[in-house]
Amino acid sequence: MATYLLGYDIGSSSVKAALVDAQTGRLVASASSPDQEMKILSSQPDWGEQNPDDWWQELIQATGRLKKLHPFEGAEVLAIGIAYQMHGLVAVDKEFNVLRPAIIWCDSRAVSIGQQALRELGETYCLGHLLNSPGNFTASKLKWVKEHEPAVYEKIHKIMLPGDYIALRLTGEAQTTVSGLSEGILWDFRENKVAQELLDYYGIDASLLPTIVPTFGFQAGVSAQAAGLLGLKPGTPVSYRAGDQPNNAFSLNVLRAGEVAATAGTSGVIYGITQEASSDREGRINTFVHVNSQPQDVHLGVLACVNGTGILNSWLRRLVGNLPYETLNQLASQAPIGADNLLFYPFGNGAERILGNANPGANLKNLSLTTHNIEHVIRAAQEGIVFALMMGLQIMQSVGVSARVVRAGQANMFLSPVFREAFVNTTGATLELYNTDGAQGAARGAGIGAGIYTSFDEAFTSLERVGLTEPEPGLQAAYAEAFDRWQSHIQLTELTNA
16 A cells, blocks of 8 residues: 655645655655635735635645545555744634634734833843744734734633644644744743743733644644545644744755755745854844754754745736746846846835844835836846845854855745846855755655654655756856945945834
């Protein structure tokens, strides 16, 4: 009998499902739903919400599509893994009914709450124990609900991250992980426990947090109800879960200090592994517990994020009549490095951490109606995303995390030759592309958690490098000039203080 591992990646744009052969670790089939990007509700400026049940319904649809591509029996699935959009807040009552739309990662409403917490709790505690400002993360979002929606808050039985909610729908159990708590700024790194002092400051009872389970290992079995909806076997173990960026790194076998992963999908991220506790005083980068961290063998992920990455790319696509992304990439290649002095700032999707949680909006500078055309605009956008990531990398370097080699999946903006060229020649790092994605990583993580693979190396025997791009000295000089111009214009316009 064939045996499989099933991985889900719960994004804010779509839900992806991957079926991996348990013996070989190779992808058998993958599917996603919906065909168009899921809507992000924004009833007020800088808000971002989604209905958690929509994620569940799209998961059901993606699973059905997967079965059509490669029919399989529920009994053939040995374990399930979950990757998910980070930092969101899902609140449920005692019957596990959702009390309000999820406040997702790009929502900026709690920025001032986190900033006040940093001031009043002090940098010594926040940076020493939390390794982060409370910022605009899950704990601060819950405090916002407590202040502005007290009737909702009073009904809350448990709060969860998006992946925790999907696990709840699969198993009926409300659970989370240490890595997940760290991404919500709910974990005390120094004390190795829930951040009780922050909870006390916010007036939040720790009983609202779900039970902590290991990132890898048996978490709970699929319920009979969920099994009936998905065509799975009741009791199938859910044995791995992680936020999308730690999981992206895991999917690329980025587990050791000095290794670096990147992604350029919904958000643009550089994520480096370290074993040294580090923090940025201004909160422009963040540190989370990595998936393989253990109390006696700590591994942390340092993350720089650009929120406006995917939404800028999709906005441009709509602007040009929904041409394929491949066509956009070809158009970008027709403009020169630096886009004839056209500068694009990809900051239009909520508070940007690398700008100290400022939200200046997207900006297109130096537009000439006689010189520039759509090719210049697309190239300037791709370069602008790379330059923003370089800003983040410079901050990471200031706390000791450097990038000589960066691994990424062959997907999203890394499919663009211009984006790859700009990335390696701006950062100076060699870029390795691999045949994997978040859903496949979640499936392989499930294999480790269920004991099917005895080591990380065994789980990644099928991981193949499919692309390599290295810096070129001549191009590095041109991109350095373009980046300096882009960055100096930020300073001249005081964009970071907008």
